Amino acid sequence: MNITSIDDVQTQLEKQTYIADRGLATAIYLALKLQRPLFLEGEAGVGKTEIAKVLAALAGRDLIRLQCYEGLDVSQAIYEWNYTRQMLHIRMAEAQGDRVDEGELFGRDFLLSRPLLHAIETSDDTPSVLLIDEVDRSDEEFEAFLLEMLSDFQVTIPEIGTIKAQTPPIVILTSNRTREVHDALKRRCLYYWIDYPTFEKELAIVQAKVPTAAADLSRQVTAFIQELRDEDLYKIPGIAETIDWVTALVALDQTELDENVIDETLGVVLKYQDDVVDVRGGKARDILMRAKAR
Amino acid sequence: MSDGYLLKNLLLFGRILHELGLDVSPGRMVDVVNALAVVDVGRPTDFYYTLRSLCVHKREQIPLFDVAFDHFWRKEERGVELNLRDNLTNVQKPKPIVVPPALDPESEVFGNDADDEKDEEEQPVIEVTRTFSANEQLRTKDFGEMSAAELHDVKRLMAQLIWQLGQRRTRRLQPGRGDYLDMRRTVRANMRNSGELLSLSWRRPKIKPRPLIILADISGSMEQYTRLLLHFLYSLTEGLDQRVEVFVFSTRLTRITRQLRNRNVDAALAEVATAVPDWSGGTRIGDALRKFNYTWARRVLRGGAVGIIISDGWDRGEPALLSTEMARLNRLLHRFVWLNPLLGSQEYEPLTRGMVAALPHVDDFLPVHNLASLEDLAVHLALLDSGQARRKRQGAAFVGRPR
Structure with missing residues (x-):
């Protein structure tokens, strides 16, 4: 990936239908130039994961993805020994009357790479792209595993030694902020908080993602969601919901937003029953009026 | 602005951020200098985001960073740094001190430490010899009816209570007697047995106290x-x-x-x-x-x-x-x-x-x-x-x- 400036980042992302504002483009540009991981925080559905996919596409690489969860350990995230092969190897050696060498048994041939190691091994002339998704879902123990990987782009396996990436991979970490991730981890990264987009930006995203939608529909849905975000909701809809909603409405052959269709499809946007009950009917009508006046 | 001047200002700015409670060290400012080498410093937005992405790692810190940035790089003239630092510190602590209404003029919940220390120094013996029955009375007396002196004692007793909270099984596994086979240790332990697994190693869930x-x-x-x-x-x-x-x-x-x-x-x-x-x-x-x-x-x-x-x-x-x-x-x-x-x-x-x-x-x-x-x-x-x-x-x- 040949990126020469922040403007260039913006243009390249746009080609992949990702609309990024200047701040995000700067953070991405620096992550690429300084070869540092990029830590993205923001509410659900603002396009954190999407960035990794787009960067992978730009780099012409497959995205290597690690979904975090509580209890995620070395054998799932970094490497695991191929026990079946090890057992067979021991038996073969036995049959031939050889002694099994421990160094051989715990060597590269018997190693299975998991996402982190895989990213390091495959990062050659073009860097690999690694997404460590929803770090906040993992536990503190796992964060400790990440430290070596993120500061030196290397992994140490006691039996083999240290494996270092030829070129530093592009690493994106995301967090929904369901808990504070440790500072030691964040310190190794560039940090960017992705906010909900402005009306203009969100409209541009919708138009780029769902080009088949009628102009009025995209505009009204975007305005409706923007108004909805000011309401006192348990879960505020993200951009992902806006795109889903427009897509759903296009599938229903809608060219405009009206009261009935809002009531029927509100579940695409609001994911908590309390919120649906609160908005459906009168409140939705008011919001629609404001949205159309926008 | 010459490079030397910029560097000096960056270091000063870093120090101010540090004083404001941001996790910024001189080393971090070296990162900033390296980053600025690859962006167009003349463009204010890019300059701002470059600094922000390296100096801030929490959303809550962004407003504080913004105030500091505005004061330092946009408004103030160089040379009034001390004054500026005062301003910034004030931004962080604008709240007037509101102490909850006193229970009793002599109550010491919010009293100063010096008095407390003195107190403890002077009465160590009394502390130890306080009779059981006195404590017993104190234990069952309603907090709302206590005198300042009794409150003082009860605070001390409260500090001696031992707190423990229930525990939960996490999804993280650790070696131990459990239901999960530990293949890694099993294979290693049985290497000498010609590939026969004679002894098995196990893992069990790690237990952690509940939040x-x-x-x-x-x-x-x-x-x-x-x-x-x-x-x-x-x-x-x-x-x-x-x-x-x-x-x-x-x-x-x-x-x-x-x-x-x-x-x-x-x-x-x-x-x-x-x-x-x-x-x-x-x-x-x-x-x-x-x-x-x-x-x-x-x-x-x-x-x-x-x-x-x-x-x-x-x-x-x-x-x-x-x-x-x-x-x-x-x-x-x-x-x-x-x-x-x-x-x-x-x-x-x-x-x-x-x-x-x-x-x-x-x-x-x-x-x-x-x-x-x-x-x-x-x-x-x-x-x-x-x-x-x-x-x-x-x-x-x-x-x-x-x-």
């Missing part, structure tokens, strides 16, 4: 208990290994977790006093819970948490709202405990509108009016996951009556 979250009522009706309860919250935060999140509310909800983390109890409580804007106001429990559920629950509530509300249940808000939000919070918690100082009285019946609305969503309804009730609470919490603490059924809390 605790406390919401304490500091409204007017709780006034006589507030000071001591803050002490109680402090000793709980200190005494437990795990993360304890503490919020207080009357008309508004304030998070005081950070303030309570101060090593010195008096300093901690003084910080709390400054942080809370609405001491002894009216009570709107439902609104406070709603605020918690909507803005904090997702951030501070991790799996399997125990929640404690401390309140007398005098609520001026909407009972329906209280009921809804209690139900919502209950769904997020492993165990939901309501501590009510009024329950210390044998005659008390939970009949206020607020209590009636809240009680069906509570697992344990316990008194918190004297030292004995705190001891009972400590035992109750410690037994939460041992199967010995009684589990409520829907709509019927376990009610602990005072001894």
